[in-house]
Amino acid sequence: MTEPERHGRERRERWGFELPLLLFAGFRSLIDQLHAELADHGHPDLRPAYGFAMQAIGRDGVTASELGRRLGVSKQAAGKTVDRLAALGYAERVADPADARRKLVRLTPRGQDALVLSGAVFEELRGQWGDQLGQERLTELEDALETVVGPAAFRLDAAGWFAD
Amino acid sequence: MTEPERHGRERRERWGFELPLLLFAGFRSLIDQLHAELADHGHPDLRPAYGFAMQAIGRDGVTASELGRRLGVSKQAAGKTVDRLAALGYAERVADPADARRKLVRLTPRGQDALVLSGAVFEELRGQWGDQLGQERLTELEDALETVVGPAAFRLDAAGWFAD
DNA sequence: TCTTTTCGACAACCACGTTGACTACTCTAG
DNA sequence: CTAGAGTAGTCAACGTGGTTGTCGAAAAGA
Numbered sequence: 480m481t482e483p484e485r486h487g488r489e490r491r492e493r494w495g496f497e498l499p500l501l502l503f504a505g506f507r508s509l510i511d512q513l514h515a516e517l518a519d520h521g522h523p524d525l526r527p528a529y530g531f532a533m534q535a536i537g538r539d540g541v542t543a544s545e546l547g548r549r550l551g552v553s554k555q556a557a558g559k560t561v562d563r564l565a566a567l568g569y570a571e572r573v574a575d576p577a578d579a580r581r582k583l584v585r586l587t588p589r590g591q592d593a594l595v596l597s598g599a600v601f602e603e604l605r606g607q608w609g610d611q612l613g614q615e616r617l618t619e620l621e622d623a624l625e626t627v628v629g630p631a632a633f634r635l636d637a638a639g640w641f642a643d
Numbered sequence: 644m645t646e647p648e649r650h651g652r653e654r655r656e657r658w659g660f661e662l663p664l665l666l667f668a669g670f671r672s673l674i675d676q677l678h679a680e681l682a683d684h685g686h687p688d689l690r691p692a693y694g695f696a697m698q699a700i701g702r703d704g705v706t707a708s709e710l711g712r713r714l715g716v717s718k719q720a721a722g723k724t725v726d727r728l729a730a731l732g733y734a735e736r737v738a739d740p741a742d743a744r745r746k747l748v749r750l751t752p753r754g755q756d757a758l759v760l761s762g763a764v765f766e767e768l769r770g771q772w773g774d775q776l777g778q779e780r781l782t783e784l785e786d787a788l789e790t791v792v793g794p795a796a797f798r799l800d801a802a803g804w805f806a807d
Numbered sequence: 808t809c810t811t812t813t814c815g816a817c818a819a820c821c822a823c824g825t826t827g828a829c830t831a832c833t834c835t836a837g
Numbered sequence: 838c839t840a841g842a843g844t845a846g847t848c849a850a851c852g853t854g855g856t857t858g859t860c861g862a863a864a865a866g867a
Contacts, residue, residue, distance in 0.1 A: 495765030499673040501788040504796035506666040580832045580845040601659030608791055616787050623776050623784045624665040632668035720855050744814040744863045
């Protein structure tokens with residue numbers, strides 16, 4: 480069995496507590512680099528939690544209640560998030576002509592721009608990981624993670640897990 | 644090249660944005676299971692951030708200022724964290740006889756117990772990942788992560804990245 | 808000794824979540 | 838058609854976890 484990356488030295492025994500730390504460090508590294516890049520491209524006020532919220536709003540817009548459901552928080556919390564997004568110019572509320580109770584939350588062009596830019600940065604960062612690890616090892620990392628976390632990976636209800 | 648886990652089907656192309664989601668989902672899965680386990684063993688009020696704080700306090704205790712430095716937050720924020728930990732019975736403040744300004748923050752026996760228990764749970768959870776992935780793939784996952792994040796993995800300054 | 812640094816605490820504030828209560832509106836059953 | 842139930846959005850109060858600024862007391866260095 481050929482394992483070129485091993486360099487012949489014995490691998491240290493791992494502790495259980497290292498695993499969450501490694502996963503978190505990887506996650507944080509990506510998110511930190513993303514936001515450094517966003518800040519350099521006209522979005523210095525974007526915080527990690529806003530990215531999740533904007534992703535949950537999507538191209539079509541949502542109501543605050545639905546946004547709360549998607550993010551796993553109360554409708555009041557979702558409403559406050561929309562307030563902050565709106566104050567920064569990333570989202571706006573428009574009245575729903577078909578239902579006078581509802582107000583559709585939509586991304587502004589600036590919000591769309593941030594989302595598109597984030598996608599591009601993530602591609603770039605994944606490319607860097609691929610350069611460091613090799614495409615094969617990167618793909619195996621992703622597959623291994625998908626195996627253990629299952630479909631739960633792509634939920635957006637990460638609110639509260641963020642700061643700056 | 645033998646790749647037994649491929650099962651012959653073509654692997655879907657991955658998007659860059661999936662990588663942070665997978666890492667985060669893995670991290671959250673471990674932390675959620677840890678806290679479910681802790682809650683079942685007499686520690687229902689322990690929150691993820693408290694684990695980091697207790698880890699930073701360690702066996703020897705620290706001052707609030709030093710705790711702030713280790714966690715990457717202000718000494719005032721660290722002091723508040725100690726207040727909450729103390730209110731739950733996980734930490735206590737003792738005057739330092741050698742320096743009347745300082746108050747040593749120490750873990751109570753209950754705090755030590757929670758730390759020991761957490762370590763055991765993490766070993767158990769890592770074992771479960773090993774069962775699912777195979778020891779080899781798990782080790783490769785850990786090594787790959789360490790490669791990309793470097794020594795930054797084991798910093799404790801994750802405060803603010805948590806909620807319940 | 809005098810000045811600087813450090814420690815812990817207090818206050819005010821912000822971000823981000825929670826519940827509960829309330830109004831306005833829509834929908835459905837009788 | 839109308840009464841009642843359910844839903845949308847907002848307001849208020851509060852909890853947690855951060856921030857900065859200020860302060861007095863104690864330690865440490867010139």
